[in-house]
Amino acid sequence: IQDIISDNCVVIFSKTTCSYCKMAKKLFENINVNYTAVELDMNTNGSQFQDILEQMTGGRTVPRVFVNGTFVGGATDTQRLHEEGKLLPLIHQCQ
Incomplete structure (x- = not known):
């Protein structure tokens, strides 16, 4: 998880069914900022990721x-x- 966070400017740990997750992604899309989404419900280690x-x-x-x-x-x-x-x-700091 730390590597994912370190290697990407914007990371959203998300679930595909979550409306607040969609809202967060839409915000970054609206301001034209690329993000990395980690969909915990599509990942076999999702619950372990949530623990971490x-x-x-x-x-x-x-x-x-x-x-x-x-x-x-x-x-x-x-x-x-x-x-x-x-x-x-904050976003401009990592570019």
């Missing part, structure tokens, strides 16, 4: 959004960062 994410971030819920190696929160947190003008500067 819980240890790293304090929560198991999805989405878990990382920007430039830092956990920024779920969909609502990410949306708030964008509205406050703080999301794009």
